[in-house]
Amino acid sequence: MTMSVPERNSGSEEKEEESEDESEIVEESPCGRWQKRKEQVSQGNVPGVESASLAMDTEEGVEVVWNEVFFQDKKVFKTVEDKMKEMFENLTQVDHPNIVKFHKYWLDIRDNHARVVFITEYMSSGSLKQFLKKTKKNHKTMNVKAWKRWCTQILSALSYLHSCDPPIIHGNLTCDTIFIQHNGLIKIGSVWHRLFVNVFPEGGVQGKLNQHRDDKRNLHFFCPEYGSCEDDYAIDIFSFGICALEMAVLEIQANGDSAVSKEAIANAGQSLEDPLMREFTQMCVRHNPCLRPTAHDLLFHRVLFEVHSLKLLAAHCLINNQYMLPENCVEEKTKSFDPNGVMAEIIYGDRSRVQLKYSHVSPLELDKFLEDVKNGIYPLMNFASARPHPVPRALSMSQEQVEAVKTPTPEPQEAETRKVVQMHCNLESNEETTKTHLTLFLKLDDKLHRQLSCDIMPSDSSRDLVNELIHHSFISEEDGDKIVTFLEDALNRHRGSTSAITTI
Incomplete structure (x- = not known):
């Protein structure tokens, strides 16, 4: 006897269909580079952000986060438009290995809505909070070397932000807004938190501006003076101190659903066996903000500082x-x-x-x-030098806006900001003329390769050549001096050699 069984989709097939549905492209950026998907993601509490979706960067082939802020009133949007542009332009200039990258933004104004869309780096490995929970669940303790390495990376990022001109105060540093990658690299997310709160009008956007304060589980990360005085680096130092304490003890226990008490924080600090770790965390969470050290000072604390090998x-x-x-x-x-x-x-x-x-x-x-x-x-x-990192204040239109502007005159090129990480050149003399043919090979920090060629005369200087490269946005202004030195050295070697072809 043969029995027939009705066919049905297996669990794996259902999951595959669901995955395909989530990866469906629902929207593209005006330039076509960023493609929004249905799948929603959580990358830490960001004030005002109504939705955060997974997206694809079609140029780099990596996943990113597509964030949206919707305005309830277009008139309100217009009143803060210039401030928003300035804020977002500044954020695109923030560049540090321990800070989640802010890639791009554009404004979208239509008859039925006004919104800001911005693209940020996607942290796929999860938050520090999730990692600590897993570690505790497996009945493991925190490795002291890992704790020191994480503290150093977080303080490195905070020191960078606080030394910007003007300084950037994070204002929402918790174990939920710190991310850890599979290789041990720590990255701080939501660095735009206080900027958003200060620029976006309360009630003017659909998402909550102070949603981080509504979560009782995270209230203990915020210092006593938070919200009652002008923003200062000390509010970030207090939050960092609580993060450092949670990293050491894995979790500061709360009573049920209530917020973590001062007593629980004090008990967690006293439970640290290492007196230097105990002193380090207590310095950060002092009640008087004036007595809290700076991020740069903390990097020199005895518990972290080591003479580099x-x-x-x-x-x-x-x-x-x-x-x-x-x-x-x-x-x-x-x-x-x-x-x-x-x-x-x-x-x-x-x-x-x-x-x-x-x-x-x-x-x-x-x-x-x-x-x-x-x-x-x-x-x-x-x-690191004590010189502050300048955050450009000048406003410039985003690429999407530039493409939308139709004008008969040539459009100004965007200045190159990527760094040159590798370069070499070929120099070939022409026996019939005094010209020298230069071929310059450049590798930028995003792995883009550029090959540039030109004929140069004996009267042409390296500085003139480099100024022309900067003018046409082939290289960044920051790389100018080192490329001048490189070309001068190459030309001197070439002119001193007997060979017709020189490779540097």
């Missing part, structure tokens, strides 16, 4: 000067070394000498270490 200093030097080195230079160099070769030797008077050989260093571990340094896991904040 020569290895770390050399790694930063290598990363900062990558443009001078050929691609895969570390891999090629390590291949050429004799494993039994001695790279260093320590000589003692009363005992035998110690030799350090190349075989003691793993090329894979070295590559991983350099990648971590490049990603910002080991910042050198102790050597």
Whole structure:
């Protein structure tokens, strides 16, 4: 006997259909680069944001977050439009490895609505809060080295924000707005929180502006003076102190659904066995904001500060000067070394000498270490200058707005902001004329490659060539001096060589 069973979709097929439905594209940015999907995401409490959806960056091929702020009244929108543009332009200039990247924004005004759309980096690995919960659930304790590394990264980001001109106060630093990636890199999200609260009018937008204060679970992250005085770095330091405490004890216990009490915070602090960790967190949560240290000062606290090893200093030097080195230079160099070769030797008077050989260093571990340094896991904040980071105040139209403006005159080009991380050039002399043909190869920090060619005369200077590259937005103004030095060195070598072709 043969039995027939009615066909039905398996659970995996249903999930696949659901996944396909969520990945459906529902909207595109005016320039076509960003594609919004149905899937909703949570990236920490952001005031005023009505919805946050997953989106695709079609140029880079990575997932991003599509955020929307809807205005209830277009007249209200018009009154704050200039302030919004200034705020968003400033946010696009914030660039730090431990801060969630703010990519782009545009304004959308129609008959039935007015809104702001902005694109931010997507943190797929989850928040620090989620990580701490999982760690506690598995009955594990926090590793002290990891705690120190996380504190250093968070303070590095806060020090950067507070040293901007004008300073940027986060104002919503909790374990929900700090994200951890699979490689241990920490990133702070929602850095635009206080800016939004200060610019967006209360009642003028559909989303809640103070939703972070409505969550009792997070009230203990906010200092006593929050909201009653002018914004100051001290409010971020208090929040950081609570985050550092939660990272150490995994969770500060609350009584049921009520907010975490002062007693619970004090008990959590006293439970720390390391007296330096205890002193460190207590300094941050002092009741008097004037007595709280700055982020930069905290980086020098005894619990965090260590004299950097020569290895770390050399790694930063290598990363900062990558443009001078050929691609895969570390891999090629390590291949050429004799494993039994001695790279260093320590000589003692009363005992035998110690030799350090190349075989003691793993090329894979070295590559991983350099990648971590490049990603910002080991910042050198102790050597940072006290000079404030300028946040440009000048307003410029976003690319979407520029494309929407129809004008018969040539449109101004957007200034290049990406950094050159690697470069080399070919110089070829023409025997019949005095011209030299220059081919310049550039690799930018987003892995974009540029190849530029031109004929240069003996009277042309490196500075003139670089000024022309900056004018046409091929390179950023910040890279000007180093490319001038690079080209001058290349031209001097070429003119001094007998060969007709020189490669640098």
